[in-house]
Amino acid sequence: MPKGVHWIQQRVDRLEPDQNQVILDNRTAVSYDYLVVAAGIQLNWKDVKGLKETLGKNGVCSNYSFEHAPYTFECIRNLKAGNAIFHNPHTPVKCGGAPHKIMYMAADYFRKHGVLNKINIQYWSGGTRLFSIPDYEKTLLEVCKRGNIDLHFYQKLEEIDGPSKRAKFVGFGPDNKEVETWVHFDMIHVTPPQSAPDFIRHSPLANSGGWVDVDKHSLQHVRYPNIFSLGDSAGLPTSKTGAAIRKQAPVLVENLLAAMKGIALAASYDGYTSCPVLTGYGKLMLAEFDYNNQRKETFPFDQSKERWSMYALKRYVLPWLYWAKILPGTA
Numbered sequence: 001m002p003k004g005v006h007w008i009q010q011r012v013d014r015l016e017p018d019q020n021q022v023i024l025d026n027r028t029a030v031s032y033d034y035l036v037v038a039a040g041i042q043l044n045w046k047d048v049k050g051l052k053e054t055l056g057k058n059g060v061c062s063n064y065s066f067e068h069a070p071y072t073f074e075c076i077r078n079l080k081a082g083n084a085i086f087h088n089p090h091t092p093v094k095c096g097g098a099p100h101k102i103m104y105m106a107a108d109y110f111r112k113h114g115v116l117n118k119i120n121i122q123y124w125s126g127g128t129r130l131f132s133i134p135d136y137e138k139t140l141l142e143v144c145k146r147g148n149i150d151l152h153f154y155q156k157l158e159e160i161d162g163p164s165k166r167a168k169f170v171g172f173g174p175d176n177k178e179v180e181t182w183v184h185f186d187m188i189h190v191t192p193p194q195s196a197p198d199f200i201r202h203s204p205l206a207n208s209g210g211w212v213d214v215d216k217h218s219l220q221h222v223r224y225p226n227i228f229s230l231g232d233s234a235g236l237p238t239s240k241t242g243a244a245i246r247k248q249a250p251v252l253v254e255n256l257l258a259a260m261k262g263i264a265l266a267a268s269y270d271g272y273t274s275c276p277v278l279t280g281y282g283k284l285m286l287a288e289f290d291y292n293n294q295r296k297e298t299f300p301f302d303q304s305k306e307r308w309s310m311y312a313l314k315r316y317v318l319p320w321l322y323w324a325k326i327l328p329g330t331a
């Protein structure tokens with residue numbers, strides 16, 4: 001915590017922007033001149049029937065649960081044959097790559113241990129395609145081919161029956177009619193549906209999707225000029241990542257200082273985000289792009305290819321960069 005910051009260790013229960021105050025869950029009101037909202041994203045485990053009850057057992061795992069993430073590797077390590085399902089929900093998520101990078105890692109693990117041809121890997125996604133940028137998608141489609149991964153799109157996970165190892169997906173058929181499919185799994189990695197936190201989505205700060213309604217370039221609220229937002233809670237049409245926040249933070253700070261001085265907001269965020277997609281052991285594709293889905297790459301080579309150098313960057317350099325440079329705000 002930086003010096004001079006008074007850290008109030010209490011949950012915010014309600015936002016009252018017309019009164020310039022937030023109400024804490026002990027009913028204390030805290031007033032402000034300027035407010036920065038950065039409360040992250042909410043994991044809605046309960047939106048999939050049966051999921052909470054079975055998570056961490058019956059082959060149901062998720063890297064989105066701190067407590068249950070180690071069980072993911074247990075499931076992968078113990079699987080010698082059968083169906084391995086990897087799910088991506090129909091909502092925005094934090095780290096769009098996370099639901100599939102675990103699948104590519106699992107496929108490579110199965111290959112290394114000689115069981116890939118006995119395992120039927122399936123990707124069930126609420127999205128419409130594998131990745132929104134064609135060059136990156138091309139590489140990932142090749143990775144799927146290499147892992148014999150079956151792809152299913154437009155599919156919403158509705159229910160998990162842990163004890164009988166079945167998952168119910170609802171998709172849309174060619175005539176736009178809902179089609180229900182029960183799939184048997186031996187393991188399933190679930191990414192929970194996600195939303196803005198309830199205290200934001202039920203507040204006057206929310207846009208129609210529930211996120212903090214900020215201008216996508218200045219990060220200033222569109223109705224309350226003394227409020228700014230960044231990170232996963234902000235209504236920014238880009239992939240929600242820590243890498244994106246690294247570029248948003250300096251813009252927000254510059255514009256907040258300008259607002260305090262009563263001068264024009266000059267800094268602009270272009271939607272930059274980055275997704276280090278692990279595609280196997282020692283292999284990574286470093287996707288970097290902006291609001292227009294234009295590639296915004298850091299290195300002077302084609303980053304749409306899988307590379308060991310990008311794996312080394314993720315494994316050895318980024319953790320140091322995060323703690324030593326990004327958190328103190330110097331990178």
Ligand SMILES: Cc1cc2nc3c(=O)[nH]c(=O)nc-3n(C[C@H](O)[C@H](O)[C@H](O)COP(=O)(O)OP(=O)(O)OC[C@H]3O[C@@H](n4cnc5c(N)ncnc54)[C@H](O)[C@@H]3O)c2cc1C
Pocket residue numbers: 010011012013038039040041063064094095098197199230231232233240241242243244245274275276
């Ligand atoms: C499995 C996984 C892999 C990922 N991989 C990557 C990656 O490789 N690269 C990358 O850049 N990003 C990655 N991400 C995404 C990244 O972690 C998030 O985008 C980032 O942490 C979001 O930061 P944030 O500050 O907006 O929210 P958070 O880090 O979630 O912080 C929000 C804070 O707000 C607090 N809060 C929430 N509600 C309240 C309340 N009512 N009152 C008071 N405080 C509250 C929370 O306690 C928390 O401290 C990954 C995420 C996951 C889950």
